[in-house]
Amino acid sequence: MPDFIIVENISFSYPSREGQTRAALKNIQFNIQAGEFATIIGPNGSGKSTLARLLNALLLPDSGRVLIDGMDTRDYNNHAQIHSQVGLVFQRPQNQIVATTVEEDVAFGPANLGLDSAVIHERVDSALRQTGLSNYRQRPSHLLSAGETQRLALAGVLAMQPRCIIFDETTAMLDPMGRAMVMEQIRTLHHQGITVLLITHLMEEAALADRILLLHDGQLVLDGTPKNIFSGNHAMEQYGLGLPHARQAALELRKYFPQIAPDILTSHDLFQSLPDYTGNLSISSQNDPLSNNTADDFIQISHLSFVYQRNTPLAHKALDGLNFTMKEQHTHALIGATGCGKSTLLQHLNGLLRPQSGSVRVGSFDLSAEDLDVQALRRMVVLAFQQPEDQIFEQYVGDEIAYAPRHLGYQGKIADVVEQAMLSVGLDFETYKDRLTSTLSGGEKRKVALASILAIQSRLVLLDEPLAGLDPRSVDELMRTLDRQRGQGKSLLISTHQYEEIIPILQDVSLLYRGHDFLQGEAQSVFSQTAKLEEAGLKAPLAAQITDALRQKGWPLSTPIASMERLSLSLAALTQGEPHE
Amino acid sequence: MSDFEYLSKISMGQYFATHSIIHRLNPAFKLAAFSLLILATTLCKPWQGLLVLLGATLFMLVISKISLKYALRGLLTPLPFILILAIIQILMMSYQSSLPDWFSWHFFRVNNAGLLSGGILCLRFFVLVLLLTLTSATLSTLEIVHGLDILFKPLNRIGIPSGQAAMVIQIMLRFIPSLALNAEKIAKSQASRGAVWGDPKGSLFQKTRQMLPLLLPLFTVSLQQADALAEAMLSRGYASRNTRTGLKEYSVGWKEIFFILIVLLLCTLSLFWPFK
Numbered sequence: 001m002p003d004f005i006i007v008e009n010i011s012f013s014y015p016s017r018e019g020q021t022r023a024a025l026k027n028i029q030f031n032i033q034a035g036e037f038a039t040i041i042g043p044n045g046s047g048k049s050t051l052a053r054l055l056n057a058l059l060l061p062d063s064g065r066v067l068i069d070g071m072d073t074r075d076y077n078n079h080a081q082i083h084s085q086v087g088l089v090f091q092r093p094q095n096q097i098v099a100t101t102v103e104e105d106v107a108f109g110p111a112n113l114g115l116d117s118a119v120i121h122e123r124v125d126s127a128l129r130q131t132g133l134s135n136y137r138q139r140p141s142h143l144l145s146a147g148e149t150q151r152l153a154l155a156g157v158l159a160m161q162p163r164c165i166i167f168d169e170t171t172a173m174l175d176p177m178g179r180a181m182v183m184e185q186i187r188t189l190h191h192q193g194i195t196v197l198l199i200t201h202l203m204e205e206a207a208l209a210d211r212i213l214l215l216h217d218g219q220l221v222l223d224g225t226p227k228n229i230f231s232g233n234h235a236m237e238q239y240g241l242g243l244p245h246a247r248q249a250a251l252e253l254r255k256y257f258p259q260i261a262p263d264i265l266t267s268h269d270l271f272q273s274l275p276d277y278t279g280n281l282s283i284s285s286q287n288d289p290l291s292n293n294t295a296d297d298f299i300q301i302s303h304l305s306f307v308y309q310r311n312t313p314l315a316h317k318a319l320d321g322l323n324f325t326m327k328e329q330h331t332h333a334l335i336g337a338t339g340c341g342k343s344t345l346l347q348h349l350n351g352l353l354r355p356q357s358g359s360v361r362v363g364s365f366d367l368s369a370e371d372l373d374v375q376a377l378r379r380m381v382v383l384a385f386q387q388p389e390d391q392i393f394e395q396y397v398g399d400e401i402a403y404a405p406r407h408l409g410y411q412g413k414i415a416d417v418v419e420q421a422m423l424s425v426g427l428d429f430e431t432y433k434d435r436l437t438s439t440l441s442g443g444e445k446r447k448v449a450l451a452s453i454l455a456i457q458s459r460l461v462l463l464d465e466p467l468a469g470l471d472p473r474s475v476d477e478l479m480r481t482l483d484r485q486r487g488q489g490k491s492l493l494i495s496t497h498q499y500e501e502i503i504p505i506l507q508d509v510s511l512l513y514r515g516h517d518f519l520q521g522e523a524q525s526v527f528s529q530t531a532k533l534e535e536a537g538l539k540a541p542l543a544a545q546i547t548d549a550l551r552q553k554g555w556p557l558s559t560p561i562a563s564m565e566r567l568s569l570s571l572a573a574l575t576q577g578e579p580h581e
Numbered sequence: 582m583s584d585f586e587y588l589s590k591i592s593m594g595q596y597f598a599t600h601s602i603i604h605r606l607n608p609a610f611k612l613a614a615f616s617l618l619i620l621a622t623t624l625c626k627p628w629q630g631l632l633v634l635l636g637a638t639l640f641m642l643v644i645s646k647i648s649l650k651y652a653l654r655g656l657l658t659p660l661p662f663i664l665i666l667a668i669i670q671i672l673m674m675s676y677q678s679s680l681p682d683w684f685s686w687h688f689f690r691v692n693n694a695g696l697l698s699g700g701i702l703c704l705r706f707f708v709l710v711l712l713l714t715l716t717s718a719t720l721s722t723l724e725i726v727h728g729l730d731i732l733f734k735p736l737n738r739i740g741i742p743s744g745q746a747a748m749v750i751q752i753m754l755r756f757i758p759s760l761a762l763n764a765e766k767i768a769k770s771q772a773s774r775g776a777v778w779g780d781p782k783g784s785l786f787q788k789t790r791q792m793l794p795l796l797l798p799l800f801t802v803s804l805q806q807a808d809a810l811a812e813a814m815l816s817r818g819y820a821s822r823n824t825r826t827g828l829k830e831y832s833v834g835w836k837e838i839f840f841i842l843i844v845l846l847l848c849t850l851s852l853f854w855p856f857k
Contacts, residue, residue, distance in 0.1 A: 056816050083818040095809035098817075100722050100755050107828035112818035117830040124828060138598070142758040156817060352769050375775060383773040391770045393797035403794070407775030452774065 004164060004195050005032040005055060010064035012050055024050040026218045027064070032197065034163070037190045039198040039206040042215035043240040044443060044471045048199045051215065052166045055197070057082045069163070084113055087157030091169040091469065093149035094142075102144070102152055103128070103137040109160040120159075127159040131185070145338055147178030154185060164195035171205065172469040175338040175497045177537045183208065201471045203230070203244040207265040214239060227263050240473035245500060245542045246270045252564050253546070256571045267542055274546070277554035279574065298328035298460070298491060299349065304358035305515075306344055318344040320515035321358070326493060328459070331486055331505050333523070334495040336512035337537035342495040345512070346462045349493070350381040363459070379408045383462040387469070388449035389442070397440070398433035401452045408456055421455035425481050443474055450481065460491045467498040475501055500541050503527065503563045511536055527562030543567045597718045599646040602836070604719050608728035610837045614844040615716045621848040622708045628697070630851030631704045637847050638711045645719050652714045656707060663706045671699035726751045727829065744825055752810070760803065767798045 009029050013021035025047045040048050053059040057073040071078040090096050099105040106127050110120040128134045131151040171179040190196050206212055212229045214222035216239045230247055250264040260273045301324040308316045319341045326332045334342045347353040348360050351374045360367035365377050394400040401418045419429040425447040509526040511519040513536040519526050530540035530548050547561040561567050622634050642652050675695030684691040726747050733743030771794045
């Protein structure tokens with residue numbers, strides 16, 4: 001196979017404000033063969049996105065050179081060719097849409113190539129067919145869901161008929177279904193012979209590629225097959241990255257089943273290698289000590305319905321007869337496919353939306369009451385939206401964090417709450433309070449935004465997709481922060497697609513489906529209902545899937561299991577008699 | 582509380598894809614014809630001319646297969662304002678005229694001159710509202726962009742790039758809903774942190790200061806979005822010096838010529854009504 005991309009010793013730096021430069025990439029060198037499927041991983045700020053832009057000639061290297069199919073990106077005359085051969089799909093789908101309707105947007109690229117309208121028509125048709133958007137041709141582009149918008153962005157690139165497509169954290173903002181669909185598309189493209197480069201934070205996705213490039217601090221530190229890269233687990237920790245869930249699970253299960261190969265990377269391979277049950281079929285009747293908390297319900301919602309843009313042609317029903325309860329001092333997850341009403345529900349809880357029908361009670365507040373004291377409610381219930389760092393507006397970090405306590409009438413010394421809030425997200429008060437918000441890094445901004453919400457000494461914290469787009473290290477840090485909040489007796493209600501990560505701190509889960517409650521209860525028992533989860537367009541956590549696979553092989557696992565910890569305990573009980581290792 | 586639903590507050594009229602003969606016309610001709618009609622309605626003096634324009638508009642609504650009931654309902658919202666304006670007009674014009682009064686009380690007089698000009702005012706507004714309904718129902722935003730692209734073409738000769746101008750308008754239209762959505766998200770998020778908009782207390786400076794939590798993030802987010810969009814456009818091969826083609830090609834046939842000639846005739850007729 002000929003090399004399609006040749007990267008020869010490139011370096012690149014961004015000019016920074018003080019006239020200095022910040023090196024983003026240092027002496028990178030690698031080749032990608034035509035038809036290869038490679039992933040690029042690395043923590044935030046390691047230079048992944050910069051590299052993608054250099055491969056597409058959006059940026060030019062300071063030194064060294066990039067050759068695409070033999071064409072040097074430094075030669076402007078090659079740019080039209082390079083743009084059409086190397087397509088780039090970005091992280092936030094809505095920022096890639098140019099036109100107001102779906103078909104016009106797909107036609108944007110081919111029109112730039114100056115093709116005839118008949119040819120453009122053909123290409124638009126085929127790109128829409130490949131992405132399953134054929135029925136959406138005339139749809140206004142801003143009325144698509146996130147997953148559909150991401151497919152539209154891909155269609156726009158496909159219409160250019162590129163030989164290589166680079167996906168820059170394309171799945172970060174999607175629900176499990178949308179993510180699986182994009183991965184399926186990627187596999188299909190790869191089989192069609194298209195070179196695929198996938199930038200991702202999710203090790204599960206990285207494990208599916210032929211090859212992994214690991215960037216750290218602007219340098220290419222590892223380059224190899226997934227098997228090689230993930231075999232040394234310490235190396236991954238050193239770079240702030242984890243292992244794929246299936247590999248973590250395999251390592252854990254090897255304690256009980258030493259026959260499982262040590263280099264398993266995908267859940268599919270893991271299920272295959274699980275052994276049949278050979279012990280006697282005495283069903284262990286250890287009844288599950290389900291936490292039977294008698295505490296009163298902190299949140300009570302019954303028959304809640306809500307229609308956006310009511311009485312207009314664009315009316316859209318978001319909630320439809322939803323029932324929901326949550327206990328105080330519990331950590332509760334809200335899960336469900338995109339558009340199932342999670343965000344709408346959260347916005348009802350601090351009075352941003354008022355019930356159109358049905359009732360909502362939070363603590364002693366009745367949300368339908370005419371004389372609701374909204375500010376008092378918002379002192380008790382805070383809501384952190386997705387990407388809270390986008391909402392920073394003060395010049396100094398201290399002022400930003402003090403904004404909410406000031407405006408919600410906090411009694412007492414504001415500096416104290418600010419300090420406490422900064423501490424809880426791991427920011428040092430003295431170092432950061434007088435920093436300019438504009439000079440913070442992305443990760444620091446996220447922490448400041450979180451602190452500015454935690455500074456409200458609330459009883460309930462609502463979080464909308466707090467994990468979206470975070471690298472593994474930031475996920476760990478956030479989990480520690482949330483765990484501390486839990487320790488202080490706060491109730492947490494977290495809406496998320498990445499529930500696998502938060503299972504360790506969860507007590508209860510509510511699964512929403514098309515605006516109503518579909519499944520509710522204790523986390524282990526909800527997550528272990530794999531069939532129901534699939535019905536609602538979700539995937540069960542890996543531990544629950546493994547448990548299902550084991551049950552099919554005769555293992556008498558009776559209790560609901562959704563975490564590796566629990567699975568490990570149950571297996572230990574079953575395999576006691578036969579010590580391994 | 583629908584305080585935050587900014588998106589529904591920016592409706593720009595409703596497009597009806599009925600695929601009628603009017604819908605299928607070249608958008609450049611439609612755009613030119615509707616602009617001419619709106620201009621003629623605004624400038625037309627004789628009431629007979631307005632009647633001609635009213636008839637033409639109603640006829641086009643019918644052949645565009647747009648429900649007349651829907652079009653007439655559009656008159657309801659501005660009706661009170663139109664009536665108030667008409668009453669003022671009647672009183673003003675009657676006062677200045679020396680024709681015999683139908684009614685008089687102190688300064689208030691009503692006579693034929695006033696009634697005529699009040700009626701003309703009503704009629705003018707009715708025709709304008711109907712014309713705007715017709716325009717938005719038969720011209721999608723996309724067609725407006727394509728239409729402008731074609732109509733601006735002659736400007737290329739004097740150095741104004743028509744393609745880029747049309748692209749700017751297209752992106753502007755595309756950004757309106759996303760600006761509204763961003764504003765909604767930011768407003769909700771800041772409200773969660775205790776922000777209250779439109780507090781009537783305080784000086785102008787303080788009021789402006791209150792809006793900062795909304796405006797600054799909106800600017801930052803919009804700039805980021807613009808940056809990302811520029812990147813996406815470049816990576817999809819957009820360059821200002823390109824000669825771009827398009828998905829749709831519009832032809833000029835006898836229908837277009839006939840349509841624009843009829844409209845020109847009607848406009849001339851209504852502006853210079855010859856039958857006194």
